[in-house]
Amino acid sequence: MPSRWPPAWRSRTTPILGAVVAVLAAGLAISWAPRVRKQARSVALLVSGDTAGWIAPCGCTSNQSGGLPRRGTYVEGIRRDRGVILVDAGGAPGGTSIYDRIKFEAILKGERLMGSAAHNLGGPEAAFGAETLREIRKATGAPFVSANLRDRAGRLVAEPLRTVVARDLRVALVGVLSTQFAREGLRIDEPRDAVLSALASAPPHDALVVLAYLPEAELRSLAAALPEADLVMGGPTGQSIAPTRVGTTWLASATNKGKFLVHMEALRPASRGDATWSGRVIEMSSEIPDRPAQMHNLSEFRAVLAERDLPADQTGLAPPLPVHRPAGYQVAGTESCRKCHSGDCQTWTESGHARAWRVLQAKGDHVDASCQSCHTTGFGLPGGFQSARRTQERTAVGCESCHGPSLAHARRPGVKTPFPAQHQCTSCHDAENSPQFAYEAYWHRIRHGATANPVSEELRR
Numbered sequence: 001m002p003s004r005w006p007p008a009w010r011s012r013t014t015p016i017l018g019a020v021v022a023v024l025a026a027g028l029a030i031s032w033a034p035r036v037r038k039q040a041r042s043v044a045l046l047v048s049g050d051t052a053g054w055i056a057p058c059g060c061t062s063n064q065s066g067g068l069p070r071r072g073t074y075v076e077g078i079r080r081d082r083g084v085i086l087v088d089a090g091g092a093p094g095g096t097s098i099y100d101r102i103k104f105e106a107i108l109k110g111e112r113l114m115g116s117a118a119h120n121l122g123g124p125e126a127a128f129g130a131e132t133l134r135e136i137r138k139a140t141g142a143p144f145v146s147a148n149l150r151d152r153a154g155r156l157v158a159e160p161l162r163t164v165v166a167r168d169l170r171v172a173l174v175g176v177l178s179t180q181f182a183r184e185g186l187r188i189d190e191p192r193d194a195v196l197s198a199l200a201s202a203p204p205h206d207a208l209v210v211l212a213y214l215p216e217a218e219l220r221s222l223a224a225a226l227p228e229a230d231l232v233m234g235g236p237t238g239q240s241i242a243p244t245r246v247g248t249t250w251l252a253s254a255t256n257k258g259k260f261l262v263h264m265e266a267l268r269p270a271s272r273g274d275a276t277w278s279g280r281v282i283e284m285s286s287e288i289p290d291r292p293a294q295m296h297n298l299s300e301f302r303a304v305l306a307e308r309d310l311p312a313d314q315t316g317l318a319p320p321l322p323v324h325r326p327a328g329y330q331v332a333g334t335e336s337c338r339k340c341h342s343g344d345c346q347t348w349t350e351s352g353h354a355r356a357w358r359v360l361q362a363k364g365d366h367v368d369a370s371c372q373s374c375h376t377t378g379f380g381l382p383g384g385f386q387s388a389r390r391t392q393e394r395t396a397v398g399c400e401s402c403h404g405p406s407l408a409h410a411r412r413p414g415v416k417t418p419f420p421a422q423h424q425c426t427s428c429h430d431a432e433n434s435p436q437f438a439y440e441a442y443w444h445r446i447r448h449g450a451t452a453n454p455v456s457e458e459l460r461r
Contacts, residue, residue, distance in 0.1 A: 051258035053094020069290035083166030090122020090213035097316030120175030122213030145175035148194035243279035315369035318380025328408025331378035334398035357395035374428035
């Protein structure tokens with residue numbers, strides 16, 4: 001095909017094209033230079049922490065962060081082109097009830113699916129006690145580490161140090177927690193001394209990473225006092241701490257229900273020189289898709305909950321009962337309200353509160369106590385919701401979710417309901433589940449009271 005450029009133009013443009021090609025070639029050389037350097041054994045250290053039972057976002061509002069399904073996707077994405085060492089700084093359980101243990105074991109299984117190298121025993125883990133932790137480790141194969149948590153007899157509850165290798169980078173992982181978490185049957189050694197003691201018998205390694213479940217002030221003090229450590233990665237600091245240098249040691253923290261990961265990158269020259277570290281905090285946002293293997297793990301967790309059908313008093317989520325309970329402090333059920341409050345009950349029937357249980361069922365979350373506690377009536381209270389199979393009549397958010405156990409009022413309307421209803425809203429409409437909550441705006445959706453049927457003086461007495 002003949003050229004569309006005239007001969008004269010072609011002759012004038014030849015030198016120009018040559019220059020352009022030369023510039024492009026130089027540019028390509030420059031752009032490829034970092035890639036050549038990155039081929040020198042890049043290793044990512046990914047640190048989670050303070051999961052607090054948040055195996056997955058509850059889904060009550062959009063754009064919630066966190067969850068093992070997203071964490072799994074992020075980890076696998078990083079693993080495609082570099083070595084990965086995945087660890088947890090501790091704080092995975094949300095409590096010590098039977099329900100919390102089931103969820104903790106599911107979280108540990110999820111971590112194992114991701115290839116976790118170490119899980120530090122933090123304060124929430126220690127609260128289970130030494131023997132239970134050993135049972136959980138046996139059941140799940142969790143790679144627990146702790147250099148300073150001891151049982152009643154003075155024995156370490158987990159191995160103090162683990163050494164892993166990624167792309168020829170040998171990393172020693174040591175775990176510690178704050179002495180403030182000591183309790184009956186547990187002894188906690190001073191963290192710095194415990195790290196140095198573990199190092200004394202450590203195999204050769206290129207980098208030392210300390211997983212430290214410590215409050216921020218203690219975390220910073222430990223990093224300053226441990227120049228032997230390359231990195232000190234922490235736990236419950238309120239807010240995540242972006243990687244920063246404390247002397248010669250890197251310090252960072254992932255916290256807040258596992259919504260963030262600390263991503264540290266180690267780059268070693270091909271000649272096996274010392275690693276150069278850099279890092280950042282990554283949010284596990286809703287933009288990250290869910291990993292199927294983690295979703296399967298979540299489904300298995302829900303299947304266990306469905307089979308066990310735990311009563312509310314085994315979940316750690318039932319509210320405390322008043323020490324001096326008045327007579328009739330018992331949930332009567334929404335149907336008991338219709339005789340005197342038919343108009344208000346009709347308003348309720350047409351509200352989102354009446355559909356709250358069906359919303360859970362549609363998502364498969366109706367078996368999970370964390371969701372049940374806000375989508376039922378009187379969760380864990382006398383006469384209230386106890387479990388999905390035991391108390392189907394107490395599903396949905398009924399009158400007594402706000403007004404309190406009102407059997408005494410149902411029997412004798414002159415007796416006031418026990419709870420100031422307005423004060424109950426934020427027990428469920430909190431910053432996590434309902435971040436846009438504003439009482440005046442939400443009240444208009446369920447406004448009632450003026451439509452109540454007249455109640456005779458005889459009934460009031």
